[in-house]
């Protein structure tokens with residue numbers, strides 16, 4: 416059977432929908448506050464919020480990395496501060512790299528709790544590739 420225009424466009428559509436894990440800078444802009452912050456809130460913030468009191472005890476962000484403000488995210492943690500988020504370069508950014516490591520790696524994030532799903536990883540990747548824009552969000556400065 417010769418492929419018709421219809422089957423060809425159906426195939427193009429199927430391939431297009433697979434590209435979710437290959438997110439690129441050309442896709443619709445990711446909204447940090449609506450799409451990325453909820454992931455960080457649910458899966459990272461229990462260990463990476465800025466120093467605060469919790470049940471009468473001072474809780475510091477793990478590895479010096481707070482993810483609850485734009486300034487803190489860009490300031491980074493102790494290991495490689497300038498590489499927490501490298502705008503435009505997801506593959507160099509620990510915010511993404513730490514999610515993709517083998518689970519038994521010390522740097523695999525999050526070390527406890529629900530993993531970041533492939534769809535969420537794709538969003539984070541896309542957000543960094545698009546320039547790591549926080550929009551109007553400043554967070555808990």
Ligand code: HEC
Pocket residue numbers: 455458459460461462463477478479480491492493494495496499509510513521522524525526527528531
């Ligand atoms: C249960 C606590 C916990 C949770 C939850 C957690 N982390 Fe971490 N994080 C750590 C610890 C501990 C380290 C230090 C690891 C090391 O140096 O071996 C760390 C280090 C990091 C670093 C390196 C910081 C540096 O010093 O440069 C990044 C990036 C990071 N985490 C990102 C994340 C992200 C993104 C999430 C959510 C998906 C997350 N973490 C969730 C405990 C946590």
